[in-house]
Structures are given as C-alpha cells and as structure tokens.
Amino acid sequence: MSTTVVTTKMPPGVLSLAVGAFAIGVTEFIVVGILPAIARDLHISIESAGSLVSLYALALAIGTPLLVIGLSRLPRKLALLGLMTVFLAGNLLAALSHTFELLLVGRVITAVAHGTFFAIGATVAANLVPKAQAGRAISVMFAGLTLAMVIGVPLGSFLGNLMGWRLPFFAVAALAALGLAAMARWLPAGLVQGAGGKAATQLAALGSGPILTMMAVTVFGFGGSFAAFTFITPILTDITGFSATMASALLIVFGAATFVGNLGGGYLTSHIGWQKALRLMLLLLAATQVGVALAIGSQWMMVVMLFVWGVFAFGLSPALQAGMLATAERHTPKAVDFASGLNISAFNLGISLGSMLGALMVSRQLMASSPWAGVATSLLALLPLAWLARRRRPAAEEARAAVCER
Structure with missing residues (x-):
C-alpha cells in the first residue's frame, strides 16, 4: 500500500519545473493582453507592437535547436538553472525598458531560454520518475504552461492594463526567481548530462523531407490562429465593443478552453491516431475561425466562439507532438530529441507567421x-499532412505483406 502512494506522488523536482513552465507560459502570451497599453506608452503603432509576439517566436524557433545541441554535454541541472537565469534577466530588462527597441531586446533574450528549457526540462521530468510514470511527469511540468493560459495571462493582462504594462514583467521575473530557487533546491545534482551525440548526426534531421513536412503541418496548423489571437484585445475592445477589463477577463475563457483542448486532443490522438486526429481538428479549427469571423460583432457569440476556438487551436498540440516523434522515429531515429526541438521551433515559427499575417492585415485596416x-x-496544413499519409501507406502495406509471407 505504501509503495503505491510513493509511486503516485510527483517528486518536488518535477513541481519545480512546473513553476518555471508557468513563468515561461505567462511571459510568452502576456503581451497579447497588454498590446494596446504598450503601443500607447511607447508611442508605436499596434501592428509594430505585434512584433513583440512574432519576433519572440522567431527568436525562439531559431535559437532552440542550436541551444539543444550546444548544451547537450552540460549536466542537466546546470543547464536548466542557467536557462532560467537568462529568462529572469530578459524579463527584468523588458520591465525596465523605456524604449520599444530595449523591450524587444529583452523579449528576444527571454525567448532564447524558453524553448530549450522545455526541450531539456521534459527529458529531466521523465528521468525523475519510474519509466511507467514518465508521461505523467511531463504532463505535470506542462501543466504549468496550461495554467499560465488559464490564470497567469488573464490576471497579468488585468493588472497590466490597470496598473501599467511593466508590472506583469516584474511579476514574471519574481516567478522565475521562485522557480530558480525551487530547481536549485529540489533538482538532484546527479542528473545525467545529455547524450552529446555528433552535431552532424542531429542536424541531418534538417535534411529529412518527412521531418520538414511535419514541421510544415505544425507551422500552418498551429500558427494560423495567431493572425487574430495576437490582436485579440483590440479586436474585443475596438470591434466587438467590450471594455479593456472585460477583454482581459475573457482571456480566462480562452485559457480554460486551451486546458480542455489539450486533454481532449491527447485523448483523441491516443484513440484514433495522430494523423486522423489532425485531419479532424484542422477541419474543425478552420470552421471555428469562420465562426469567429462571422461572430466578431456580437458580444455573446464571441464569448462562445472564444471557447470553441481555444479548444481546437490548442487541441492540435498533442497530435502535432505525437506526429513529429513518430515521424522522427521512422526517418531519423538517431535524432529524435533534436527533431523534438525542431517541433518546438515549428510551433513558434507558426506563431511568428500568424502574427506577421495579422499585423499585415491590421496595417491595411483589416483587423x-x-x-x-x-x-x-x-x-x-492539410496538404503536407496528406503527403505524409501517402508516404506512410506503402510502408504499412510492405509490413502487412511481410507478415502474410510468414
């Protein structure tokens, strides 16, 4: 009986990683809720302020694979503490900045640490528990990211619009310091370092057609929502007619939907497979965004559509992650970890693409x-997904033929 209790409890090291994940999740999306306040204070256009989202994602996308390789030989605890320290410094610089350029530098510094923290932290979380509980440990760590969308971003947006946009960045820096202290205290010092394989072997994944195709599915599928979501606060206030306070509160609706979407997407992926799950959810996401476009002038309909939108926008994530791992295990088995890092890059390239598309439309009065x-x-996104399905079909037929010959 006592053994069962021990194995179902998460080690404090995993919880310390969740604190760091919460801080990182808040800082990535907090700008969405305070975009108009930043634009007013720094005397820039709303589309220029939107680059704080797109360039953050671009810096993360470029930096993550390079840092995953660069830090592969460092002890895991040292690497994570270093990354969280850089993250903290970037948020302090953002909070103290009085020009758009300095704020942008702070955001880029923060982004450099973001993706690599998740790539390394996920493997550490899995190694802190018995193998059978590895998936649960990773989900506990990533729960910090989900809670950031449900609680951190709406609360930070509310306080930022009420008391100044710099306050959320100071709050995130404090959370990062808490996460840093928790990891220093509870992560074991004896964590094994990364595999440290040859960089050429890892980088070979960049030359794999299936890997690049799966990245394209992630970029277009996940990123498309950010054309509108980057500018969701001015959309809700200037077009739908909500107050700034109500718009911040409505981010809770979207955040709660991302939590439901992650759970539902994971369930669907495990029951019907990642390819079928992606096809279904991409179609539903497209239909949902048609609904958002048509409901944009109605307050009560927008509340409903915000929830449905959040479910399908973030419900894609488990299937996209499963798809990249399955693709890497088949086509680049010696670079699965690096391919996982590339998927993090693809998520953020998608965010960057979507934000830039949105900014282009806003600049032409098409918000x-x-x-x-x-x-x-x-x-x-359905096009590269269909190409992957065609590539997979002959292999499946060959496998069935081999079984029949036996």
Whole structure:
C-alpha cells in the first residue's frame, strides 16, 4: 500500500519545473493582453507592437535547436538553472525598458531560454520518475504552461492594463526567481548530462523531407490562429465593443478552453491516431475561425466562439507532438530529441507567421478579417499532412505483406 502512494506522488523536482513552465507560459502570451497599453506608452503603432509576439517566436524557433545541441554535454541541472537565469534577466530588462527597441531586446533574450528549457526540462521530468510514470511527469511540468493560459495571462493582462504594462514583467521575473530557487533546491545534482551525440548526426534531421513536412503541418496548423489571437484585445475592445477589463477577463475563457483542448486532443490522438486526429481538428479549427469571423460583432457569440476556438487551436498540440516523434522515429531515429526541438521551433515559427499575417492585415485596416487568415492556413496544413499519409501507406502495406509471407 505504501509503495503505491510513493509511486503516485510527483517528486518536488518535477513541481519545480512546473513553476518555471508557468513563468515561461505567462511571459510568452502576456503581451497579447497588454498590446494596446504598450503601443500607447511607447508611442508605436499596434501592428509594430505585434512584433513583440512574432519576433519572440522567431527568436525562439531559431535559437532552440542550436541551444539543444550546444548544451547537450552540460549536466542537466546546470543547464536548466542557467536557462532560467537568462529568462529572469530578459524579463527584468523588458520591465525596465523605456524604449520599444530595449523591450524587444529583452523579449528576444527571454525567448532564447524558453524553448530549450522545455526541450531539456521534459527529458529531466521523465528521468525523475519510474519509466511507467514518465508521461505523467511531463504532463505535470506542462501543466504549468496550461495554467499560465488559464490564470497567469488573464490576471497579468488585468493588472497590466490597470496598473501599467511593466508590472506583469516584474511579476514574471519574481516567478522565475521562485522557480530558480525551487530547481536549485529540489533538482538532484546527479542528473545525467545529455547524450552529446555528433552535431552532424542531429542536424541531418534538417535534411529529412518527412521531418520538414511535419514541421510544415505544425507551422500552418498551429500558427494560423495567431493572425487574430495576437490582436485579440483590440479586436474585443475596438470591434466587438467590450471594455479593456472585460477583454482581459475573457482571456480566462480562452485559457480554460486551451486546458480542455489539450486533454481532449491527447485523448483523441491516443484513440484514433495522430494523423486522423489532425485531419479532424484542422477541419474543425478552420470552421471555428469562420465562426469567429462571422461572430466578431456580437458580444455573446464571441464569448462562445472564444471557447470553441481555444479548444481546437490548442487541441492540435498533442497530435502535432505525437506526429513529429513518430515521424522522427521512422526517418531519423538517431535524432529524435533534436527533431523534438525542431517541433518546438515549428510551433513558434507558426506563431511568428500568424502574427506577421495579422499585423499585415491590421496595417491595411483589416483587423476584423484576420480570422480568415487562420482559416486559410488551417486548410493549407492539410496538404503536407496528406503527403505524409501517402508516404506512410506503402510502408504499412510492405509490413502487412511481410507478415502474410510468414
């Protein structure tokens, strides 16, 4: 009986990683809730302020694979503490900045640590528990990211609009310090370092057609929503007619939906497979964004559509992750970890692409039409997905033939 209790408890090291994940999740998306306040205070246009989202994602996408390789030989605890320290410093710089350029530098510094923290932290979380509980440990760590969307971003947006946009960055820096202290205290010092394989072997994944195709599915499928979501606060206030306070509160609706979406997407992926799950959810996401575009002038309909949108936008994540791992295990088995890092890059390249599309539309006075960009990219993601399905079919037929010959 006592053995069962021990194995079902998460080690404090995993919980310390969740604290860090919460801080990182808040800082990535907090700008969405305080974009108009930043634009007013720094005397820039709303589309220029949107680059704080797109360039953050771009810096993360480029930096993550390189850092995963660069830190592969360091002890895991040292690497994670270093990454969280850089993350903390970037948020302090953002909080103290009085020009757009300095704020942007702070965001880029923060982004450099973000993706690599998750790539390394997930493997550490899995190694802190028995193998049978590895998936649960990773989900506990990533629960910090989900809670950031449900609690951290709406609360930070509310306080940022009420008391100044710098306050959320100071709060995230404090959370990062808490996570840093918790990891220093509870992560074991004897964590094994990374595999440290040859960089050429890892980088070979960049030359794999299936890996690049799976990245394209992630970029277009996940990123399309951010054409509208990057500018969701001005959409809700200037077009739908909500107050800034109500718009911040409505981010709770979207955040709660991402939590439901992650759970539902994981369940669907495990029951019907990642390819079928992606096809279904991409179609539903496209239909949902049509609904958002049509409901954008109605307050009660937008509340409903925000929830449905959040479910399908983030419900894609488990299937996209499973798809990249399955693709890497088949085509680049010696670079699965690096391919996982590439998928993190793909998520953020998608965010960057979506934000840039949204900014382009806003600059042309088409903010109300930005959900249509998400419709187009969601449907576009079905093309590389279909190519992967065709590549997989002959291999499956060969496997069945081999079984029959036996």
